[in-house]
Amino acid sequence: MNITIKQLRAFAAVADAGSFTEAATRLYLTQSGLSLLVKELEGELGVRLFDRSTRRISLTVAGADFYPLALRVLQDLDSAVNSALQLQDVQRGAIRIACTPLYSAGLMPAAMDAYKREFPAIHIKLLDSLNEVALQRVASDEVDFSVAPTRPISQNIVQQPLFRDRFRLICPVNHPLVSGRRVSWKEALQFPFVTLPTDYTRQLQADLAAHSPSLILRPAQQVAFLTTALGMVKFGHGIAALPSSAIHMVAFFGLAAVDVEAPVVDRQICFFQRRGKTLSPAAESFREFLIRFTSDLSSLPESGTVPRDAWFS
Template identity: 30%
Template sequence: MALPPSSRQVRAFLALVHHLKFTRAAQELNVSQPTLTVQINQLEEQLGIKLFDRNKRRVELTPAGRNILPLMERLSMDMDEILLAATDLTYARRGIVKIAALPSVAASFLPRAIMVFRDQNPGIEINVWDVVGEDIIKLVKAEEVDFGIGTRISSDRTIKVEDYVSDSLCAFFPVGHPLANAAPVLQISDFASYPLVLTRKNSTVRVLFERSMEREGCEVSVVMEANYMSTALSMVRAGVGVAILPTSAVEAGNMTGLAYKLVDAPWFNRRVGIIRKADRSLQPVAQRFIETMHSMPDLRTDESFKSVRRLDKVPARISGPGGGRSDGFLASVP
């Protein structure tokens, strides 16, 4: 069975077709004439056909060589396109980055990272799936996305998570609610007696909430579940109950008429990381996007999210209206 030609053999063939002289073809390729002769001989041997008639005075294509020529030209163009595409991918000049992110991430710092990345890499397309934590893991494991930005909610050796930022869970309630007169930082006992609005069971917020309730041995009344934080906030505004949501809900929904306070409880701090499949390398453009995220320190001092390292040293803080901040005090928007 004939072996396919190598890229060097293809270039040698085309150079010799162009010049019909071994000396000039070798000069074009920057190789010695004996090396070129070996490449042509090996190509003919591999294909099992004679491509050139040559003697001391001239070199001419054989009929078989003329038939092969268009195919060799097409193969050379394909090789050039492959090299060009590989170079573009390596230097982030083309490609698609697919990201699965928590809705809270997609509504807060991710859009800013995308805009910075697009300014630096205009030829790259970015697709975002804003889904709950469980679905992020599924998309990453199925390789339907390059990476995820979410929370590890179970032990799984097929994925690896690089800590990136952290946020805290808060109680959201209508302005004028009794919780407004409670301590600046709430305990579980402060809100446990009120009807609660929570995200659904496949969300990372719900997983953390239930772990904390189990540890505390606390029973609560869940009157409503929502897929999106904006929906939960609307339920709170209507008086359905108190919502337990991350601080990023402030950006994700309409806070008119609502207030919120930090809750000091086990598991109520949520670490959000970059989730990748453990045994897979990232494509260069996806790695470049992650590097962009790491190069933007303001992303990690977001009003809603905190740098993981910084959070370990500094007490959590809640942003107030108009971008103001207060250490654990009531924040409301009239």
């Protein structure tokens, strides 16, 4: 059996109009073309659908039974097409994103809030994950993509640069380095440091050593979580070096962010996506939005205590 949508539409139009002439006008078909479609449908079904006379057209018993079934097929098809068009127009959809804790705490919630103002019907699910777990979720197709610092990847993952995140010193507001001027790493390393996990500390040390072998980072405290590091700094256990994306949290802890140079150290933040995967229209829309959103990060305050609403102004 090879019933087509055109045949079903022709049948429904004649049944609704009660006339081949009127139905042909509605469908922008010739009357002969419409009659052929109905005959083909009757041939496929093996029954007559209409009783034809010189004065009127009426459904046969078989046609009356078939009419609601045909109508349901056409309605389901129209609904599916409309749904697909809404997805294409980003009127609805769902997105799943894995993101490392630092960027889950500030960057992504701010970006999601701004995006939802444009596309309120899109649902975004954020999975805060350690770096390795974020990539595993991409590889297993659990999420559409992840946002995390650059790192070695497997062949089934593609990474795309998003933005560079510059390191700044995080200090108590009364710390000697909070003087409104830029400071050097040589000066900063004279003070105790609170650092994050081993790979984080190791990469920071490598960046400093690449500039000068004399720049040696010796952590006084090493902790697992960003909020712990900020708490340790607040109560005088040392200063910290964190990417600028952590600045929005500084004011909550009553701390200050200070520019540090010689060298300028930053991190490349990237999209990670499974190779060969085509993003849904909603996910692609958010990816493009996030590129635009992060292009404005350079406008963040550069030093001193950061206003609480700096990220959201």
